[in-house]
Amino acid sequence: MTSIDFSRQTVSLSDDQASRLRRLNIGAGLLHLVTGIVMIAAGDRDFSLPVGGFNISGPPGTPLDNGVLNEFFGIPLALQVAKFSLLSALFHFIVGFVAFGAYKNELRRGRNRFRWVEYSLSSTLMIVLIGATTGIIDLAALIAIAFANISMILFGWLMEMINDSTDPDAKIWFTPFWMGCIAGIGPWLAILVPLWFNLRVDGAQGPPGFVYGIIVSIFFFFNTFALNQWLQYKRVGKWADYLHGERTYIILSFVAKSVLAWQIFANTLIPQ
Numbered sequence: 001m002t003s004i005d006f007s008r009q010t011v012s013l014s015d016d017q018a019s020r021l022r023r024l025n026i027g028a029g030l031l032h033l034v035t036g037i038v039m040i041a042a043g044d045r046d047f048s049l050p051v052g053g054f055n056i057s058g059p060p061g062t063p064l065d066n067g068v069l070n071e072f073f074g075i076p077l078a079l080q081v082a083k084f085s086l087l088s089a090l091f092h093f094i095v096g097f098v099a100f101g102a103y104k105n106e107l108r109r110g111r112n113r114f115r116w117v118e119y120s121l122s123s124t125l126m127i128v129l130i131g132a133t134t135g136i137i138d139l140a141a142l143i144a145i146a147f148a149n150i151s152m153i154l155f156g157w158l159m160e161m162i163n164d165s166t167d168p169d170a171k172i173w174f175t176p177f178w179m180g181c182i183a184g185i186g187p188w189l190a191i192l193v194p195l196w197f198n199l200r201v202d203g204a205q206g207p208p209g210f211v212y213g214i215i216v217s218i219f220f221f222f223n224t225f226a227l228n229q230w231l232q233y234k235r236v237g238k239w240a241d242y243l244h245g246e247r248t249y250i251i252l253s254f255v256a257k258s259v260l261a262w263q264i265f266a267n268t269l270i271p272q
Helices: 015-042 077-098 100-108 113-133 139-162 175-199 209-234 242-269
Strands: 048-055 068-076
Touching (some): 015 077, 015 242, 048 113, 077 100, 077 113, 113 139, 113 209, 139 175, 139 209
């Protein structure tokens, strides 16, 4: 078996480039910090999404109409979306202040494990909230969605650890990336397929038209991070420079995460 050199030094990182990345991280952290504080202050603290489970009240095969839907707890939406932003802020501040030296060493090796730890927490929280706002209230389903998303992120971590995106002669092993895509498809199928079946029920009205636009928008912004990694390892244009991909991740944190957070938060503003 071929060994993998995890200590490789492949990326040239000047002091000026490091300083600019530091400022970008701190700027992104401040944006997320302000966003989280505003959401906590302005959000409806009484608005929550129910989470429960279905008790079939009998042996397997018991008709559904004999069962009972139990609510276990509620998800305070404004607070949880704020946590998504605050988690992002925390990790940007960690690499900008506390662990900047370690962050630079990571980048010189063509990786950033801080990013993958943060994504495993923040993006998993976000996909669970997306599922809950679209009607997935079953606790077991939400747990499965969470771990499928964590698996997707860990495949992204593995992709970065074993590949050298800066060597034009190095063969890129895309298997972890595609496995991550398969894992990432699961939560979206869980969100969209039940919606499709529910619309086929006689007399079902379905959500307002704007909801479909929001779902498409959320899907796009959620998956821009995967697109960035694909461009990075395909070495497309500026993405042949690993640091361009790193800057893009931070900019996506400015833009995509903020759009996702505010779109989910907006559910707390809809009159009940």
